[in-house]
Amino acid sequence: MREQVEGTREQLGQTVEELAGKADIKSRAKDKTATLTTQAKDTALHAKEQMQHKVAELAHQAQDKTPEPVRQKAAAARSDLARRAATVAEAVEHKTPEPVRDKAQQVTQAARHRPGALLAAGAVVLLALVMARRTRRHR
Known part of the structure; x- marks a missing residue:
């Protein structure tokens, strides 16, 4: 039991x-x-x-x-574009004042750390531009 x-x-x-x-x-x-x-x-x-x-x-x-001549022409154009972009970037860097370069570097670093904030700021700027354009059209 x-x-x-x-x-x-x-x-x-x-x-x-x-x-x-x-x-x-x-x-x-x-x-x-x-x-x-x-x-x-x-x-x-x-x-x-x-x-x-x-x-x-x-x-x-x-x-x-893609035919070979087209690929070669695209590669040459890409190379030329990269060279021109580097030249322009160098010229802009030399002509840009130091305080502006420092501020641009700070903004770039902040954007890398907080991409959402950059997207939000871009959206606000885009909205402001659209609103300004609409306002001008309706006058």
């Missing part, structure tokens, strides 16, 4: 633990969230890899279909 009571107590204890586990909604929600987050990250990574592969494949196909 005592053995039967002990067995029943053990079963009851296990049942209570199982029910407590099922009743712990917060823990179950965290587990489910972690599982879904992992699945979403895996899916996003897989999609990213597929897109990168597809882009590389399409770029390769485009390159294969």
Whole structure:
């Protein structure tokens, strides 16, 4: 009889633990969230890899279909453009006053650390330009 009571107590204890586990909604929600987050990250990574592969494949196909003279001309134009851009950048740097260069460097560093702020500022400037243009049109 005592053995039967002990067995029943053990079963009851296990049942209570199982029910407590099922009743712990917060823990179950965290587990489910972690599982879904992992699945979403895996899916996003897989999609990213597929897109990168597809882009590389399409770029390769485009390159294969582009005649050699066109590729050579594009490479020469790219090289010339890079050379001209470097020349212009050098001229601008020499003609720009030191305080302006310092301020531009500060803004660049801030934009690298907080790109969201840069996007927000750009959106505000764009909105202001659109509003100014509309105001001029309606006069």
